[in-house]
Amino acid sequence: MTFTTRFAPSPTGPLHLGHAYSAILAHDMARAAGGRFLLRMEDTDLQRSKPEWDAQIIDDLTWLGLTWDGAVLRQSEQLSSYDFALRALADLNLLYPCSCSRSQIQAALAAPQEGVTHEVYPGLCKHRPMASRQDGDALRLHLDRALALFDGAYPQFTETGPRHAGSHRIDPEQAMARIGDVVLSRKGEDIVAYFLASALDDVAQGITHVIRGEDLFDFTAIQVILMALLDLPIPIYHHHRLIRDDNGKRLAKRDDARAIAKYRAEGASPAEIRTMVGL
Ligand code: GLU
Numbered sequence: 197m198t199f200t201t202r203f204a205p206s207p208t209g210p211l212h213l214g215h216a217y218s219a220i221l222a223h224d225m226a227r228a229a230g231g232r233f234l235l236r237m238e239d240t241d242l243q244r245s246k247p248e249w250d251a252q253i254i255d256d257l258t259w260l261g262l263t264w265d266g267a268v269l270r271q272s273e274q275l276s277s278y279d280f281a282l283r284a285l286a287d288l289n290l291l292y293p294c295s296c297s298r299s300q301i302q303a304a305l306a307a308p309q310e311g312v313t314h315e316v317y318p319g320l321c322k323h324r325p326m327a328s329r330q331d332g333d334a335l336r337l338h339l340d341r342a343l344a345l346f347d348g349a350y351p352q353f354t355e356t357g358p359r360h361a362g363s364h365r366i367d368p369e370q371a372m373a374r375i376g377d378v379v380l381s382r383k384g385e386d387i388v389a390y391f392l393a394s395a396l397d398d399v400a401q402g403i404t405h406v407i408r409g410e411d412l413f414d415f416t417a418i419q420v421i422l423m424a425l426l427d428l429p430i431p432i433y434h435h436h437r438l439i440r441d442d443n444g445k446r447l448a449k450r451d452d453a454r455a456i457a458k459y460r461a462e463g464a465s466p467a468e469i470r471t472m473v474g475l
Contacts, residue, residue, distance in 0.1 A: 199231025201405045203257070203264075204394060206238045207249035210455035211256045214409065214439040214447040217473040221355075221436055222407040223262045224475075234401055235264040239272045240393050256456040260466045269401065271393050278388035281396055281426055282335065282381055286326055288345070288425060291380065293329035294321040294336045314414065316376035335381040337391075337418070343368040346424040350416070351432040353405065360432055366417045375414045395419035399428045410435040411446060439473055 203219040205211065211219075226233035235257070239245035254268070285291050294317075296304075304318040317336065329335075349363040380392045388396075398406060398419070406416070413435050423430050438446040439454075447454055459469060 197404055199226060199229035199404055200234065200402050201226050201231065201407050202234040202236050202398070202401060202403055203262075204236040204238050204397075204408075205253050206241065206244075206390075207246060207253055208241065208244040209249060210452060210457055211253045212447055212452075212454040212456065213469070213473055214454075215253075216256070216260060216456055216469055217439050217475070218407065218409055218436065219257060219262060220260065220470060220473070220475055223264075225405070225407065231404075232265045233262070234266060234269070234403070236269045236397055236401065237271065238390060238394060239270055240275070240388055240390060242272060242387070245272065252457060256460070259460060260456070260469060269397065271388075271397065275387060277400075278393055278396055281392055281422070282388070284426055285337070285380070285422075286335075290338050290342050290345075290425065291326060291335045292321060292324050292338055292377075293326060293333035294324075294379070295330065295333050296320050314375055314378075316374065317378070319377065322377065332383050334379045334383045334389075336377040337380050337422075339372060339375070339377050339418075339421075342421050342425060343371060346421055348420075348424060350420040350430050353432045353434050355434065355436065364433075366420065371414070371417050371421075375418055378418055391415065391418050392422060395422045396428075398431055399423060403431050406431045406433045408433070408435060409438050411438060 201222045203222050205215055223233045237250055239250065282291070300320065301315070301318060304320055305315070321336070322338070347366055347368045349365040351360050352362055352364050353359060354361045378391050379389045381387060382389050408416070416433055416435070420430055440446050441454070452458070456469065
């Protein structure tokens with residue numbers, strides 16, 4: 197099977213050093229393996245995704261000297277292609293409707309959740325059957341039920357090469373505590389959300405190796421569970437180190453101070469960017 201990997205940014209802000217590291221790493225591994233490197237815009241969040249960011253990301257990646265194989269896939273252009281998976285998960289009794297607003301969720305969370313990068317849903321609508329779904333409800337994954345069907349292992353590989361280097365077994369308790377019942381389809385229409393779209397496209401694009409930051413480690417567990425329950429092939433994963441700021445904090449999603457565009461404007465070269473991220 198041809199080594200196939202991807203870079204999958206959300207066009208909701210500028211490309212910063214952390215993204216550049218992830219993209220260069222995946223690109224270089226694909227080229228070294230004689231494989232394929234694909235570019236996918238994860239723009240299912242129609243409110244926050246902007247064509248300007250999409251264009252800027254492409255411009256920055258090109259400036260960095262990266263090339264990708266085939267056309268850029270934009271998830272917003274194929275929203276109905278995810279419906280089959282929502283139906284299949286509903287048939288497995290793994291979805292429930294949720295009408296909670298952000299403020300209701302905030303109020304129900306007893307204390308700020310320490311050490312989690314993702315807010316764990318407090319379960320207000322968890323008892324609701326699918327038949328009670330109203331227009332405008334989101335759909336959430338019933339993670340306990342999903343874990344009862346699959347709490348399996350998934351393959352991992354290391355930076356030194358794309359060979360399978362062991363497995364990671366998902367810890368159900370950790371998954372419940374750190375990630376919980378994620379939204380798979382957002383309010384209003386059946387607009388698929390990140391977790392499901394990203395997993396389905398990794399399969400649809402024939403991704404053999406997923407290379408992503410270790411901040412997405414918990415998300416990988418959810419996506420592997422979804423793939424397994426939908427009987428889809430699971431890629432091999434590599435979670436790379438994160439680029440941190442001078443205080444050791446990981447770069448925020450929108451860290452404009454470390455935007456590639458800013459370094460470009462200051463006259464940095466692509467080679468200097470590589471050095472800055474330790475490549
Ligand atoms: N689109 C997401 C992001 O930019 C996730 C990328 C991935 O799934 O690897 O954070």
